[in-house]
Amino acid sequence: MCGIVGIFDTQGNREIDREALRRMNESQHHRGPDEGELYLEKALGMGHRRLSVIDVATGQQPFLNAARDVALVFNGEIYNYRALRDELVALGHVFRTKSDTEVVMNAWIAWGEDCVRRLRGMFAFGVWDRRKQMLFLARDHVGVKPMFYSLLPSGLFVFGSELKSIMTFPELSRKLNPRAVEDYFAYGYVPEPNTIFHNAYKLSPGHSILLKVGDRAVQPKRWWDLAFNVAPARPEADVEAELIERVREAVKSQMEAEVPLGAFLSGGVDSSAVVAMMAGERDGTVSEGVTTCSIGFDDPEFDETQFAMQVAQRYRTHHHAQIVDKDDYGLIDTLAHLYDEPFADSSAIPTYRVCQLARRHVTVALSGDGGDENFAGYRRYRFAMAEHSVRSKVPEAIRKPLFGTLGSLYPKADWAPRVFRAKTTFESIARDLVEGYFHGVSRLPDRQRDLLFSDGFRSDLQGYRAIDVMRAHAREAPTDDPLSLIQYLDFKTWLPGDILTKVDRASMAHSLEVRVPLLDHEFCEYAATLPPSLKLRGGEGKYILKKSLEPHLPHDIMYRSKKGFSIPLAAWLRGPLRSAVREAVLGARLVDTGIFNRRYLEKLVAEHHAGTADHSVALWSLMMFDAFLRVSAGS
DSSP, X not given: OEEEEEEEETTSXXXXXXXXXXXXXXXXXGGOBSEEEEEEETTEEEEEEEOOOSSTTTOOSSEEOTTSOEEEEEEEEETTHHHHHHHHHHTTOOOSSSOHHHHHHHHHHHHGGGGGGGOOEEEEEEEEETTTTEEEEEEOSSOSSOOEEEEOTTSEEEEESSHHHHTTOTTSOOOBOHHHHHHHHHHSSOOXXXXXXXXXXXXXXXXEEEEETTOOOOOOEEOOOOOOOOOOOOOHHHHHHHHHHHHHHHHHHTXXXXXXXXXXXXXXXXXXXXXXXXXXXXXXXXXXXXXXXXXXXXSGGGOOHHHHHHHHHHTTOEEEEEEEOTTOOTTHHHHHHHHSSOOOOTTHHHHHHHHHHHHTTOSEEEOOTTHHHHHTOSHHHHHHHXXXXXXXXXXXXXXXXXXXHHHHHSOOOTXXXXXXXXXXXXXXXXXXXXXXXXXXXXXXXXXXXXHHBOHHHHHHTTTOOTHHHHHHHHHTOSOOOHHHHHHHHHHHTHIIIIIIHHHHHHHHTTTOEEEOGGGOHHHHHHXXXXXXXXXXXXXXXXXXXXXXXXXXXXXXXHSSOOOOSOOOHHHHHHTTTHHHHHHHHSSXXXXXXXXXXXXXXXXXXXXXXXXXXXXXHHHHHHHHHHHHHHHHHXX
């Protein structure tokens, strides 16, 4: 697990500034504290920060082939590297190390751009091939590992594992991208491929870039997508048996490391499943030795450590739990520095803490991320399908005016559970499936963003709306099934933009490698072949996954209400953060951007502090945007 950077002169004739490359590399020191090296030749410079996990002794980067005409920087782990190595040896390739890095290098030499289709793992890499005068960048299937890039006005192409690495170049504009601002306040993050800044981009999951000397057009190319080709129906018992073996195999494939390895254990279904498979339960026997880590809160309403302890005791893990203050809000500026962009998922705070805890005991941790997206585990899937059921029964000519009118007339109850928020439900039913789902997952719905933004900023958007992101993905979705479609949308937006970003930055802040076996691309492809009725049934998400896990996990672990990594935002913003809210939301920094409607900002603060409305989501989003501006201006 590492951080990578690179500078490529598209003209092919300039010397690379070593000091500029060094600044890029050192901006990501936290991603790889073990080693940091640079490689430069005419028109090309690469840098690498290393966290040693596999082939600790000889896996240094940037990595060059024996002829020294191909150079590679690689971030991630390739889980099938041994099999690929054998295949490449049979083709005549000679290896000097035991590293997966050298496997990626030789895979490029053997198969060119198609090498990515052979890789099973999480990765982002750049390879310079002097023989062909080309630079190739690639990002893994679902976006576990990040990649940022920009083509500078000077003709230099720069890339790195974090946005801060390419922002070390003064010629890269700090001007905010209005569309990214609109997206942020809708989604809580900036979805791929944009970043918050003009002319700086994320390489989307399952995409690559090929640049040749003389190229001035950067054209990302998709090389993988998740297809929802449902397999023929089979007895459920057969599906359960195959599914549990698939989970076991995905977990086993990611357990190789030459450093201490463990797992996150929240007490939820997915992390518990991963721990159960790691512990190796088979025929009633359990192997000891798995290290597990949990974070709890000093408020019972937000604490799930009792459930994590049940699993830890059952599998006799070496369990480490830490109780943190529920008022653990001192990380705001730390998070703004880590994420480089505004990022409004407040669960980034406990995620940071659990990574901090885990790093005291292990260097690699497996997580349960991906179970909800693969098997429709989120409550919002249940709500979306219930709304779609009503929507599909009412002709559009009647549905839009009827439910649109009800939505406009019905009181808004943000304080209530979603199922009782009739205004939101009516508004969603009035829309089509994609628009209804977007409305349901938006942090600030359209009507609130319209009030939040100034007239001038709305003009800058030139009609752009955040739903355009989902619309674009929906047009390319390989399915007509409504549940599969919204799962696909989450794989393109929520998963890489929020979940994987959150874990990558929090883990790398502590030089911890996190692996996600439930997002192994072969496992995702298999899950996508299962009928939607086996994922969401009778209001129960992850139906078939839970059934397959019944012999392995306690009933109350799998069938209790899901809490998630919640924190008491509303109470924070009325209590200990009351003055911080006023300072951030009503301060000059936000107002001077020209983006916001000052009168509406005052209304949000006044109503929340008076307790007449819960505007915690909007206020937290604004506070994190302010923190981003503060940190960005100081960087």
